[in-house]
Amino acid sequence: MVNRFILNEVSYFGPGARKELPGVVARLGYKKALVVTDKGLMKFGVAKQVTDVLDEANIPYEIYDEVKPNPTVTNVKNGVKALKDAQADFIVALGGGSSMDTAKGIGIVSNNPEFADVVSLEGVADTKKKTVPIIALPTTAGTAAETTINYVIIDESKQKKMVCVDPNDIPAVAIVDAELMYSLPKSLTAATGMDAMTHAIEGLITKAAWELSDMFEIKAIEMIHRYLPIAVDEPTNPIGRDGMAVAQYVAGMAFSNVGLGVDHGMAHPMSALHDVPHGVACAILLPTVMRFNAPAALDKYVEIAKAVGVYKEGMSKEEAAEAACNEIEALSRRVGIPQHLSDLGIYEKDIDALADQAIADVCTPGNPREVTRDDIVQLYRQIL
CATH class of the missing domain: 3.40.50.1970 (Rossmann fold)
Incomplete structure (x- = not known):
């Protein structure tokens, strides 16, 4: 290959x-x-x-x-x-x-x-x-x-x-x-930062990932976890801002070359049909999509758990994966990302149209776990 x-x-x-x-x-x-x-x-x-x-x-x-x-x-x-x-x-x-x-x-x-x-x-x-x-x-x-x-x-x-x-x-x-x-508002700092985290995680577990891309994405996950709260809370602190500026670039170098997954596939129609900011769309989906994908990428989830500091010696792969998902969800809440689609004006009646576009999105085939339209409908419903 x-x-x-x-x-x-x-x-x-x-x-x-x-x-x-x-x-x-x-x-x-x-x-x-x-x-x-x-x-x-x-x-x-x-x-x-x-x-x-x-x-x-x-x-x-x-x-x-x-x-x-x-x-x-x-x-x-x-x-x-x-x-x-x-x-x-x-x-x-x-x-x-x-x-x-x-x-x-x-x-x-x-x-x-x-x-x-x-x-x-x-x-x-x-x-x-x-x-x-x-x-x-x-x-x-x-x-x-x-x-x-x-x-x-x-x-x-x-x-x-x-x-x-x-x-x-x-x-x-x-x-x-x-x-x-430095002048980026808190909400936009959080949304764009979680977009970068989504890039790093999806880029790590996507079907086309390999050793070179993994190296970048694992480092990006570690850096975003460390620097995003600083950038959100202290917008003129050069440590947080410069750390995030570099981290998102590191994530981009890799995902650009190996692709993404169903999180981005589902986020794109949220922006197209409901004008949801892209970073918010990616972030609100991320913990739920991570849990869906965990069975197909357990070894990578252990690496995520290590990168965000929640891995403990003796954990099973499944335990490490759940700890990683919980920590990413906690980070999302910590920086103020909405937790429900209804907070964004998206309701049950909107899901069919969203799912039609998501299953056809160019990012969706890169997902590590095979995904159907029915799966996508259920993923949306879990965060209504």
Whole structure:
């Protein structure tokens, strides 16, 4: 069996790392940027921390800030036009997964115009050219979109999240600067952090996992468990913020290459049909899905228990698995994640539509335990 592993060409880490941006632009010979971000980051001055660096270096740019929390086909199409109108030769993707996913769609379509309808990119698209060069600066510690070959866009016509997998979309450069995350609200810090935990756990137990990916995911689980409560409780504490910034990237390096599972398969329709933030959707499902998957991955659950500090000598594999699930559930409660779908406005009447999309989601086949539509219905019901 041949295993493939794709990573960024170059990445920078640490508080203040955004100041590396001018050197990166000069080294690569880029001329003008399209900054892809959202209005919230513009309003609260986070985007200014990056555009100030561009201004000081006299690097010209234009801003496209129409990105939605759950980005759409329309966002991508309008961004393609914005890139062309700006005559920009590279993209600065600034934000959470939404901005970076939108930037990937813009860059791929711009260099592969045969996919201009965007919806044809769903799944594994046969693009021929790399994206317009992207320099990605995350402002959340969760999606790791700055180092993944995946992006997610909502097809408004079908009210469906399209998961797009394409080695050509990975940003050329990732700049992971925890200072860009200091103003992230507590609830969003918790949700994105638990999204990263979901990536790490699903990436560890997915069918395609192997030794190299396991190494990253086990370390990511350990780091997220340690640093997420600090980041939530002390938002300007560099220990928590930088720890989470690195941890989510570590998780992303692996899951991008080995895939995810039914937690993400079930979370995607929650966002598409009910506009639930992605991190919240993943987090609320995680303990229940972990318990469902435990029989198929007991050895890996022992490693999870060890990573979060609840393994005790002499435990059976089943006991270690339950301790691991309980600890992840406790962490979710500790950082304030809702515990019931009804808290999110999702009820029994909504489950059939959710299950229809979840069983067809591109992430679901990677689940370590075979899952049916009826299983998915029951999993949703357990957390109503």
